[in-house]
Amino acid sequence: MDNTPGGEQPLLTWSNVALALSFVAFDAVLSSAYRLGISSSLISAALRCIIQLSVMALVLEKIFKTQDPLGVAGLALLLNLLGTVEIVVNKCKRRHKYIFFSSFIAMLCATAPVSIIGTRFAMSIIPFWTPEQFIPIVGMLSGNSISAIVVSIDYVLKEFVENRDKIEVHLAFGGSRLEACRPVAKQALRLALTPMISQMSVIGMISIPGTMTGSILGGAPVAQAARLQMVLMFLISSVVVLSSIVATGSALMIVIDQDHRIRMDRIDSSKFILWKYKERLFEKLGEFGSSVLDRVRDPLHKRGQIRLGEQ
Template identity: 25%
Template structure:
């Protein structure tokens, strides 16, 4: 049995937000505006999402579900590029392609082969699964893109040296790509290695609080963690491979990197 939370109790709990507000003031972090905007957006977006998901679950239309999934992918790709402070127009296709190639096969496997909801496109399963996979892929892709283009910016001479020695574009950028991928995978690998000992994942916690058997919750959490790692691997590999093609022309020159100019155009 799930214990409901009254709106009044939720409002009182929100008073704990005064703690980070005080910390921001005490340490002069100048994050007041960002904190305020983030909290207001979180409140409005979650409230609208709750209302919309109720409608979505009742309607359960294949085309509306796919439309919502498309919106999630577009917003996710835009958020990755914006946070990485890179040119949106140039890298939107590589990032979106990485998310689509990472998400699509996993959703097919989860919905058609593993969970088998009826119908297979059930919004109750499709939307939350897509949201968890996409949400956990954002930070990894941001880190990967930032590390790749920062390295290319800072070590342009090294990259040009490889080209001068006869290396292909792929060979000259291989070390940069490897380093970016290693750093992007580090957080998720650390999370996987400490799950159950240091951390209790959100999905598992939610199911336990909802009264589900802990072993059932464990099975679902294992599926989600494996799917997240696989999607992250596919999306980052695809995004970096396509981004290299976009960022480095036939001349071998790096067209852009992470700097103030690109931040303003992102």
């Protein structure tokens, strides 16, 4: 790591990244030693982190040079789309029929207005689509909304699968789907919003958040870094609340139709189709590897028997 003149932030090389990655590798070794079953997840997540950030750096570098508003809008839309894919493919244990569309709308309806109004008025950035500020803000907003959407959807679908009778009682006694779903919606939103509320309540006193730390490392005044963190935290909290409400409401309206009937056929508790093909692929590879080993072992075994017979 080379120190740049003028007290600027030091330049980082791939050797610095490799050194930081060694800590994750050490954690993976400990996981394997104690048989925690998370070593592969740690390594795969770290590799995904390297690949995704490297690609994002190349894309951002081009957009920063061109200063094209259409490119900024396209990348912001892509971030929301990738966040939706992460929700549907990797995060949600259960999915409803229109989960991709509803999750994408939930993220877009929250991140688009908050990011535009927040950057223009709360952060006084003119124009608001300035790539260096707007794209990182959209990334933070969409990234923080993913976990909240996943928690809310998972809880809603879990209640319909495991506690369907409670909801059916409300509907059987003439209650509307709004009345029957209100307790489920309240608890789903509480679970989804609790981490964000807890983070906002302890920020600054117990933990120094990443944005403030990055601003200080970049040479910004501490007071300015603190105010920037406040603005971003309030923007994030608003996006988390809005996206969770939209996702929860959409899930409830899909699972209970307009005739106030519970549609269990719209809930899918199986693994995502890509992971099914992945498991089948690994099974085929395992079978192929076993057959190859058997073909190698059989001649060796026969040769060993012949030599023992000759002796």
